[in-house]
Amino acid sequence: MGKGTIWPAEWSTYSDRITGIEVRQLTNYKTHSYHLYFTEGGWYDGDRRLLLMSDRGNSTNLYSLDRDSGEILQLTDLKDNDYMDACLNPVKKEAFFKFGRGITRLNLETLEEELLYTAPEGFNIGNLSCTADGKYVMTCIQEDLSRRIRLDLGNGYVGHRELMEASPLSRIIAVEAGSGTAETIHEEHAFITHINASPVLPWLITYCHEGPWHLVDHRIWGLDLRTGSAWKIRERLEPREKVGHEFFYPDGETIGYHGFREDGTNFHGRIKYDNSGMEETDFAFDTWHSHADGLGQAVVDGKGPVKNLCVWRKTDGKWQGPRVLCELRCSFHSQKVHAHPRFSADGSRLLFTSDKNGYANLYEVQLPLNFEELPELELAEIKLTGTTRANTKHPDTKILNA
Numbered sequence: 001m002g003k004g005t006i007w008p009a010e011w012s013t014y015s016d017r018i019t020g021i022e023v024r025q026l027t028n029y030k031t032h033s034y035h036l037y038f039t040e041g042g043w044y045d046g047d048r049r050l051l052l053m054s055d056r057g058n059s060t061n062l063y064s065l066d067r068d069s070g071e072i073l074q075l076t077d078l079k080d081n082d083y084m085d086a087c088l089n090p091v092k093k094e095a096f097f098k099f100g101r102g103i104t105r106l107n108l109e110t111l112e113e114e115l116l117y118t119a120p121e122g123f124n125i126g127n128l129s130c131t132a133d134g135k136y137v138m139t140c141i142q143e144d145l146s147r148r149i150r151l152d153l154g155n156g157y158v159g160h161r162e163l164m165e166a167s168p169l170s171r172i173i174a175v176e177a178g179s180g181t182a183e184t185i186h187e188e189h190a191f192i193t194h195i196n197a198s199p200v201l202p203w204l205i206t207y208c209h210e211g212p213w214h215l216v217d218h219r220i221w222g223l224d225l226r227t228g229s230a231w232k233i234r235e236r237l238e239p240r241e242k243v244g245h246e247f248f249y250p251d252g253e254t255i256g257y258h259g260f261r262e263d264g265t266n267f268h269g270r271i272k273y274d275n276s277g278m279e280e281t282d283f284a285f286d287t288w289h290s291h292a293d294g295l296g297q298a299v300v301d302g303k304g305p306v307k308n309l310c311v312w313r314k315t316d317g318k319w320q321g322p323r324v325l326c327e328l329r330c331s332f333h334s335q336k337v338h339a340h341p342r343f344s345a346d347g348s349r350l351l352f353t354s355d356k357n358g359y360a361n362l363y364e365v366q367l368p369l370n371f372e373e374l375p376e377l378e379l380a381e382i383k384l385t386g387t388t389r390a391n392t393k394h395p396d397t398k399i400l401n402a
Helices: 160-166 377-385
Strands: 012-015 022-025 033-035 049-054 061-066 072-074 085-088 094-099 102-107 113-118 123-125 136-143 169-176 182-189 192-197 204-209 220-224 230-232 242-248 254-260 266-272 279-283 287-292 297-302 308-315 318-327 349-354 361-366
Touching: 033 349, 049 085, 113 136, 113 169, 136 192, 169 192, 192 242, 204 242, 220 242, 242 287, 254 287, 266 287, 266 297, 297 318, 308 349, 318 377
Parallel strands: 033 361
Antiparallel strands: 012 022, 022 361, 033 049, 049 061, 061 072, 085 094, 094 102, 102 113, 123 136, 136 169, 169 182, 192 204, 204 220, 220 230, 242 254, 254 266, 266 279, 287 297, 297 308, 308 318, 349 361
16 A cells, blocks of 8 residues: 555445434544644545545555545555644645655645755744645744653643743744745744634735643734734733634635633634624533634534534524534544534535544535524433533624624
8 A cells, every 4th residue: 555545435424313414424444534634625626635634554644535436545655654734735736745844745636746845953843834826835843842841742732831831933934835945934932833824815824822722922823924024813802811723714814713711601703814803602612623614604513511513603694503513522632533623615514523433534514504403502412311411501692893
């Protein structure tokens, strides 16, 4: 097995035990398989193929799933690899992936690879995100402090706070997609990660100061690639408030996020990159991530007692929900088994990962046309357990500085 290998279709469908919605399981192999980080769209080639990662053969590699046949094409043949990050070029049939300290360009038709960039000795590479015009692969590099701090960030965030407090030297790098020429756009002593390029504005990215959300100085930052100027996005509204997991809406100007308040309230929200038009919706159960499609739908992946995917739909300018889309039962034990739900570009489908059967696999749900057919959260809990848990009612939608 290796690059170019075609694996037979593994998909199957089942009826969700809470909602009756049909769920399609896209992968089924006795190892972890999972999609790109939720800030990156993985569908390409006219929505006919999906880029994914899988640990088959005891090494993490890139694969491509055919939407029509279900066949899975192996794209890379990396040995003894435990982790990789990748993104698509929005204007060419190519992808970029991180391996070790290097960034490699992959032609998705010929499978030809070319090493574009290697981080300096003593630095680690963060995630990858391609600018809207396809000209640059954006990434961040951080000073490697693993000799001073015990780190296992991908499996339980070990060393997360310590690395934040150590303020490693970090640089945001623009790597030219054609030549590999690299330029430092921003540099500071802070734990920088989560580089997100706007899908519309080639000059705009966001990044974050990483660390425990309630302790970090500020989470979400904007960066103008033309000038190098940086600014805070969505300041805290109260002490120790947690806000993060930011992502761009399809308009390339609106930034989605979710957060937690000290009183236990969770919320998902959105705000323009210039801090205008903030809108937040409260709910009363814990979640890991949120996503929105810009077409009036939002989703969160429940954790703790509420192990479901819950969705909202906007009607007459107000968010209606939450309603349960399907059962999730994801452990979130490591990054590979985070749910990372993401809507398709047209809002008709939802892609997510779950290890409910022991291994991480990819799942896809067709969104129902009739939102009211989905059960409200309390009714879904009663159906599952025969009882209703306390504190599952959600407050009304709140509009702040709209």
